[in-house]
Amino acid sequence: MAILEKNYEIDNRTGLNHEGPDANIPVRRLTASSIIGDRVENPQGESLGKIDNLMVNLNDGHIEYAVIDFGSFLGIGGKLFAVPFAELRLDPDKELFVLNRDKEYLKQTPGFDKTHWPDTNDHTYFNDVNLYWGSPYPNY
Template identity: 70%
Template sequence: MGTRKNYEVDNATGRNHEGPHANAPVRRLTASSIIGDKVENLQGEDLGKIDNLMINIETGQIEYVVLEFGSFLGMGGKLFAVPYQQLYLNSDKECFVLDREKDAFQNMPGFDRNHWPDTNDHSYYDDVDVYWGATADSGRIF
């Protein structure tokens, strides 16, 4: 009888724990392994955590990552839709990286946890795309 693979550990960490090329490079992650992940800037400063994912149900692609910034113990933070292509995975640190300074969040379009923008109302997402300088369909590939 062989040993059973512990998929829960792999899914929770986003890393495969066996094989000669385990998760190198990372190509697929479960939504549950992304939600809650830490986000840092290029200087290694904490920018918050991934609160949720916005998926385009027509294309199946993640359009936006909902980033929680400025909270302390889950209180007082604001949420920001960030085009998924603006993030890249740092698999060594097991976090995502966003090329923005902390003070950029003062001018970034955001929303309150209790007042999400209507997902089919394009005005908020148009503001997000204008802020980031591109539509969600034309982001960078890492």
Template identity: 90%
Template sequence: MAILEKNYEVDNRTGLNHEGPDANIPVRRLTATSIIGDRVENPIGENLGKIDNLMVNLHSGHIEYAVIDFGSFLGIGGKLYAIPFAELRLDPDRELFILNRDKDYLKTIPGFDKTHWPDTNDHSYFNDVNTYWGTPYPNSNY
């Protein structure tokens, strides 16, 4: 019986379903639902939490921030932190994101409670967040 070899690059362009361990390698795009819930670790493997949500700039269409749930246990306690999405690096083999910071750093940056979000349309909140990351607000016009 002949074994057919798959050409995943061709499959991806056709819109047909593809399978196998390398079907989406290299990873270029992910759905929001596949990112939300992903673990976040630092380079030495410390658990920094999970991605709770994504903040999308409606004018540019870019993900500006990942909202990280840090310090909770079984969804109780902890705080949420807005992390510039550009600070995260995907580790596709381990199916998680890497943030190049330690746990103590997350304890020093502005966070918020799960039941009391900041005004996400207020530039001052994100300007404060970006001060800690050393990055300017991605699009100060919006």
């Protein structure tokens, strides 16, 4: 019986199910539902929370921010932060995102309460976020 070599690059384009430990490596696309709920750590392995939601820029279609839930316990308390999505790096082996910042930096980030999201038309909050992170997105 012949052993077939898998070519994952071709398989990824065909929509076939993949097998093996590197079936989806390199990861190029993820669904929003597979990102929401993912853990976020810094490079030192400290937990920085989890991705609560994503904010899409309707003008260009890109994910502009990941909303990170930091400091809650079982969904209670804590604070939400809009972090420029470009700041996150996927670690496919650990199945989480890495944010190259420490906890103190995140604590100082402009945030908001889970029940009081910033108005998406109020550009003050997002300008503050962009300035804080040095985001490539222009001020509004």
